Amino acid sequence: MELIREAAGALGLENPFFRPHEGIAGATTRIGNRELINYGSYNYLGLNGDARVMRAAQAAIDRHGVSASASRMVSGERPGHAALEQALAAHYGVEAALAFVSGHATNVTVLGHLMGPRDLILHDAAIHNSCTEGARLSGARRIAFAHNDWQAAEKELATARRAARRALIVIEGHYSMDGDIPDLPRFVEMARRHDAWLMVDEAHGMGVVGRTGHGIHEHWGVDAREVDIWMGTLSKTLSGCGGYIAGNADLIAWLKHSAPGFVYSVGMAPALAAAALEALAILQAEPERVARVQRNAALFLRLAKEAGLDTGTSAGLAIVPVIVGSSVGAARLSQALFEQGINVQPILYPAVPDSSARLRFFLSSEHSEAQIRSTIDAVQAAMAGARPAEIPG
Structure with missing residues (x-):
C-alpha cells in the first residue's frame, strides 16, 4: 500500500x-x-434523502432508539424487522425473507453455512467478493465460469455435477462492474436439468432492472419462485444498510435459527429497517x-x-x-x-x-x-x- x-x-x-x-x-x-x-453513489432512485424515508427512520429512532442492542434471537426483535421481511417476500412473490445486518455478510454467512465440502458452487467469474468469500468458507468445490456465458456454465456443471452431493449456481441480476445482466431463463432451465439450486444476487438489480424495478425476473418474465434463493442489499435503492435472503419458508426458517451471521449478530438497527421498508413502498408506488x-x-x-x-x-x-x-x-x-x-x-x-x-x-x-x-x-x-x-x- x-x-x-x-x-x-x-x-x-x-x-x-x-x-x-x-x-x-x-x-x-x-x-x-x-x-x-x-456518479459515485448507489442512490439509484434518489430515496436516500427523501423526506418520507427520513421521517420513517426518525420515528423508529424515537420509538426504539438507535440500536437493536442484541441478536434478534436473544432479545433484539422489533416489529419493523418482521414488517420489512414480509414486504421483501411479497416483492418477490415468495414465502418468506430474512434481513441481515450486512449485505456482504449475508452472502458470506449464507453460502458458508448452506454448502459444505462435498458440494459444488458454480459461479460467474465476475461474481461479487462476498460470494467468493462465502464459497471459500463453505469448503465446497468452487468453479468459476466465463462472465455471463451460460453455455460455459452448463458445460462446467455437466462435468462436475455427478461428483457433488449438492450443487448451487450463483449469478448476479445486474453486475456491478460491467452493468450487464444474465440470461435468467437459461440459468433456471440449467438448474432444473442438473438438479442444482439457483441463487441470484440482486444487490444492484432491485429498483433498476425490470419495468417496475422488481428485478431480473421481471425483465425476463420469469416466475420468481423458479429461483431458489434471492439475495439483495438494503443499501442501494432501499437507502438503508444490510442484506436479505428471500425464498421458501423452510429455507428462511432454517437460516433464522442456524446461520451464524444472523444468530450471533446484533439485529439490524430499527431505523434502517424502517427506512428500507418505506423506500420499498415508494418504489412500488412510484x-x-x-x-x-x-x-x-x-x-x-x-x-x-x-x-x-x-x-x-x-x-x-x-x-x-x-x-x-x-x-x-x-x-x-x-x-x-x-x-x-x-x-x-x-x-x-x-x-x-x-x-x-x-x-x-x-x-x-x-x-x-x-x-x-x-x-x-x-x-x-x-x-x-x-x-x-x-x-x-
Whole structure:
C-alpha cells in the first residue's frame, strides 16, 4: 500500500478514495465545499434523502432508539424487522425473507453455512467478493465460469455435477462492474436439468432492472419462485444498510435459527429497517422513478458510444463503465474530471485486470439530461487530450 501511495505521488495523482461527502450524495454532492455532479453513489432512485424515508427512520429512532442492542434471537426483535421481511417476500412473490445486518455478510454467512465440502458452487467469474468469500468458507468445490456465458456454465456443471452431493449456481441480476445482466431463463432451465439450486444476487438489480424495478425476473418474465434463493442489499435503492435472503419458508426458517451471521449478530438497527421498508413502498408506488433511471442510463450509454468510449457490455440500466485500459490512465482521468466538478471513481488493478481499468458511472433517476451530456463531453475531451500511452482512446 505504501509503494502504491508513493508511486501515485510521483505521478501527481491524488487518492480518489475515502473523500468525505458533506451532505446527501445523490445526483450531486459536496466535497471540499464544492458541488459536483456525482456518479459515485448507489442512490439509484434518489430515496436516500427523501423526506418520507427520513421521517420513517426518525420515528423508529424515537420509538426504539438507535440500536437493536442484541441478536434478534436473544432479545433484539422489533416489529419493523418482521414488517420489512414480509414486504421483501411479497416483492418477490415468495414465502418468506430474512434481513441481515450486512449485505456482504449475508452472502458470506449464507453460502458458508448452506454448502459444505462435498458440494459444488458454480459461479460467474465476475461474481461479487462476498460470494467468493462465502464459497471459500463453505469448503465446497468452487468453479468459476466465463462472465455471463451460460453455455460455459452448463458445460462446467455437466462435468462436475455427478461428483457433488449438492450443487448451487450463483449469478448476479445486474453486475456491478460491467452493468450487464444474465440470461435468467437459461440459468433456471440449467438448474432444473442438473438438479442444482439457483441463487441470484440482486444487490444492484432491485429498483433498476425490470419495468417496475422488481428485478431480473421481471425483465425476463420469469416466475420468481423458479429461483431458489434471492439475495439483495438494503443499501442501494432501499437507502438503508444490510442484506436479505428471500425464498421458501423452510429455507428462511432454517437460516433464522442456524446461520451464524444472523444468530450471533446484533439485529439490524430499527431505523434502517424502517427506512428500507418505506423506500420499498415508494418504489412500488412510484414506478416512474424506475423509468427515469433507466432513461438516464440509456442516454448516458448512447452518448458514450457515440463519443467512441468503450462501455463494455453495459445494458444501460444504471451502471455504465468507461473502460480506459490502464490503472494509471483511469486514475488520471478520474482526477481530471474531479477538477472539472465531476465525481466518478476509478476501478483499478487488482480489482480488475489492468487492461480493463475503468471509470464506473452510477446513474440515478435524479440526474438531468444536461448533467449527462456535459459529463460525456468532459470525458471525451479529457481522453482526447491525454497521451495515447496513458489513456487509450
